[in-house]
Amino acid sequence: MTNQRRIILEEIRKVASHPTADEIFRTVRKRLPKISLATVYRNLEILSEFGMIRKLDLAGTQKRFDGYTENHYHVRCVECGRVDDVCLEPDPVIEQAAQGVTDYDVLSHRLEFLGVCAECKKKTEREFGRSKPPKNERTLSDAPN
């Protein structure tokens, strides 16, 4: 457990958000100005291998990391990309349901909600003077994929 690794872990556990490697790099650099981005990536990988943090393999281009390692679902803002926890009990039977209609061995599932975060809702209000666009103006397909 090197100094760098310890500080990376500390900073991830400090925040409730689900920072990207780059965000973690920028935060850690305040305490260790000489740290390399590669060191951050390496230690994020190692820490998640050891189960001390969780690597979130969500949709989108950048991976995100979570200091909170319990099972939980997430919601992603379609406007700004922000990711938050959704405190729902993971569905215990849905994997069996899936097992019934596929020839895969089903091991787990990953559920991600898409929506608009509070921040971006406010932005929409400022622009259009209402809190929620009517259904027929929603831009996002309402389909899972």
Add this chain to the structure above:
Amino acid sequence: MTNQRRIILEEIRKVASHPTADEIFRTVRKRLPKISLATVYRNLEILSEFGMIRKLDLAGTQKRFDGYTENHYHVRCVECGRVDDVCLEPDPVIEQAAQGVTDYDVLSHRLEFLGVCAECKKKTEREFGRSKPPKNERTLSDAPN
């Protein structure tokens, strides 16, 4: 509707799999040897904008495209990355449940199962002489994220 675009669409609709841009490129190139990878990317984008195909924004590094545009869930093989459809009715109430525990406006959800495909199961059988490893040997965390 150019020749290239038409053929890309034809080839996507021809397969039941969920090919990546690169796989589509390699397939289409058999019929149009001079086509550029950029043309494939461009037309995949355009075709999905017009709703003629669906761009799947699943976990993992590469985007996948689906000629079948109805809502459905997917299962991904953790060994080889293959993606297949899961013919389950999308859960109509889970978004309301999520809406109850978040301050996001929940618009949709995306559910992805993880498992081992039939092919890779066979490979495991050949290696270990049994069809299914016991639970305590499963390598994948059984947690959604």
Add this chain to the structure above:
DNA sequence: ATTGATATTGATAATCATTATCAAGTGAGG
């Protein structure tokens, strides 16, 4: 404390998927 075996670091190059750029080519409507 010193040593030595091993792991880790910082800097940077390489990779991979995707997007952007741009000159040249194409095709639908007049």
Add this chain to the structure above:
DNA sequence: CCTCACTTGATAATGATTATCAATATCAAT
């Protein structure tokens, strides 16, 4: 047949991540 906006192919650029490697740090055993 002309035109003009759209599209193509080739290639460069981008952005996130991973690999490489010499220099440095760690830690258990002296």
